[in-house]
Amino acid sequence: MTQMQSTTSTFTASPSPRFEGTGLNLVAKRYVAEDHNPDGVTLIFFHCTGSHKEVFEPIIPDLLALKHPVEGKPIVREAWLLDNPAHGDASVYNDEALKRQEAGFTVEEWCECFKILYASGAFEGHTLIPIGHSVGATAIILATMPSALPPISFKSLILVEPSLITxxxxxxxxxxxEFALKTVSTMITKRRDTWKSRADARAYFEARIPWGSWDPRILDLFVQHALREVTVEENGQPVKKVTLCCTRLQEYTQYTNTEPHFVAADRVGTLDRSVAVHVILGEREDVVPEYCHDSVLELRPVASLQKVPDAGHFVVQENPDGLGVAIARILTGEAAPRAAL
Structure with missing residues (x-):
C-alpha cells in the first residue's frame, strides 16, 4: 500500500457578483505520496452533482503508486479532490452564503472558483490533468475558456461519463x-432528504436506486461526507438529525441548468488539438443516452475511449476499481484511441 499524506484546505473565492462581500469557500483535499515525483503530473478531480470530493478516495492510492513503464519514477506528483461549493464539507462552510441566494449554485460558478484557486498560484509549476465526472466534466472544459479570468492550460482532460450533448x-x-429532465427534476423535489441518523440513512440508501448498486466503500463515504448534522424542531423540542449536504434546490439547479453543457460540448470541438481528450464511459447505457456521447465524440478525435464494465453513468460509484484501472491506462499510455476499439 502506498504511503501518503492528505491535507484539507479551504480557499475563499467570489465567483460572481452574487457572492461579493461574502465569498464562498472552496474546500480541497490534497494527497501526496511519500515517494512522490515533483516532475510528475497533478491530478485534479471534480465530482458529479449530489456527490462529494471523497468519492474518489478508493482509487487515489493506486494512482499515486503508478510508475513510469520505462523510467520507473512515479507518474503522479499529487492528487487534489475538490468539493463543489454547494456539496460535501464545502456546503457546511458556505451554508449561510448559499441560503441568501434565491437561485442555486451553478457549474459556471464552480469553474470560476477553481480558476480563482488556480490564479492564486496554488498550482504553480504543476502539470495539470483534471478528471471530471458528469457535471464535473463540464466544469473542467469550461475552465479552458476565457471568462472574467484567463483560461487554464491543461496537459490533457479525462472526461468520465460527461453530461454533455450538442x-x-x-x-x-x-x-x-425534456421528459427525462422533467422526470429527474420531479424526483429531486420530492426526494426524502432528512433521517434520524446516519445508520438510518444508510439503510434507506441501500434499498433504493441508484445507491443500492454502489460499491459498499462508496456508500460508506457518501453517508460520511454527503450528509451533515442539523437540528430540527419536533413537538416543540430540538432534535438532532442528518440531512443531505447538497440541498434539493442546489441539486435541482445543477440538473436543470442545461446551457453550460451545450457550451462545453461546443468547446470540445474547438479545443486546441495539442490537449489530449480522454473519455471513460460506463459499459451500461442508463442515465445518459448513447446519442449524447456520440454527439460530442463526433466533434473531434479523442486520444482514447474506454468503457468500464459493470457500470453505467455512476461509474465512479458503481465500479471505482474499474475506473481506477481506466485512468491508470491513460496515465501509462496504454489506453487505446477510439478507432482501435
Missing part, C-alpha cells in the same frame, strides 16, 4: 430530453 442532438431528441 444543441443539434438535444433538438433532434427534444421530446425525450
Amino acid at each position: 444543441r443539434a442532438a438535444w433538438d433532434e431528441h427534444l421530446e425525450q430530453q
Whole structure:
C-alpha cells in the first residue's frame, strides 16, 4: 500500500457578483505520496452533482503508486479532490452564503472558483490533468475558456461519463430530453432528504436506486461526507438529525441548468488539438443516452475511449476499481484511441 499524506484546505473565492462581500469557500483535499515525483503530473478531480470530493478516495492510492513503464519514477506528483461549493464539507462552510441566494449554485460558478484557486498560484509549476465526472466534466472544459479570468492550460482532460450533448442532438431528441429532465427534476423535489441518523440513512440508501448498486466503500463515504448534522424542531423540542449536504434546490439547479453543457460540448470541438481528450464511459447505457456521447465524440478525435464494465453513468460509484484501472491506462499510455476499439 502506498504511503501518503492528505491535507484539507479551504480557499475563499467570489465567483460572481452574487457572492461579493461574502465569498464562498472552496474546500480541497490534497494527497501526496511519500515517494512522490515533483516532475510528475497533478491530478485534479471534480465530482458529479449530489456527490462529494471523497468519492474518489478508493482509487487515489493506486494512482499515486503508478510508475513510469520505462523510467520507473512515479507518474503522479499529487492528487487534489475538490468539493463543489454547494456539496460535501464545502456546503457546511458556505451554508449561510448559499441560503441568501434565491437561485442555486451553478457549474459556471464552480469553474470560476477553481480558476480563482488556480490564479492564486496554488498550482504553480504543476502539470495539470483534471478528471471530471458528469457535471464535473463540464466544469473542467469550461475552465479552458476565457471568462472574467484567463483560461487554464491543461496537459490533457479525462472526461468520465460527461453530461454533455450538442444543441443539434438535444433538438433532434427534444421530446425525450425534456421528459427525462422533467422526470429527474420531479424526483429531486420530492426526494426524502432528512433521517434520524446516519445508520438510518444508510439503510434507506441501500434499498433504493441508484445507491443500492454502489460499491459498499462508496456508500460508506457518501453517508460520511454527503450528509451533515442539523437540528430540527419536533413537538416543540430540538432534535438532532442528518440531512443531505447538497440541498434539493442546489441539486435541482445543477440538473436543470442545461446551457453550460451545450457550451462545453461546443468547446470540445474547438479545443486546441495539442490537449489530449480522454473519455471513460460506463459499459451500461442508463442515465445518459448513447446519442449524447456520440454527439460530442463526433466533434473531434479523442486520444482514447474506454468503457468500464459493470457500470453505467455512476461509474465512479458503481465500479471505482474499474475506473481506477481506466485512468491508470491513460496515465501509462496504454489506453487505446477510439478507432482501435
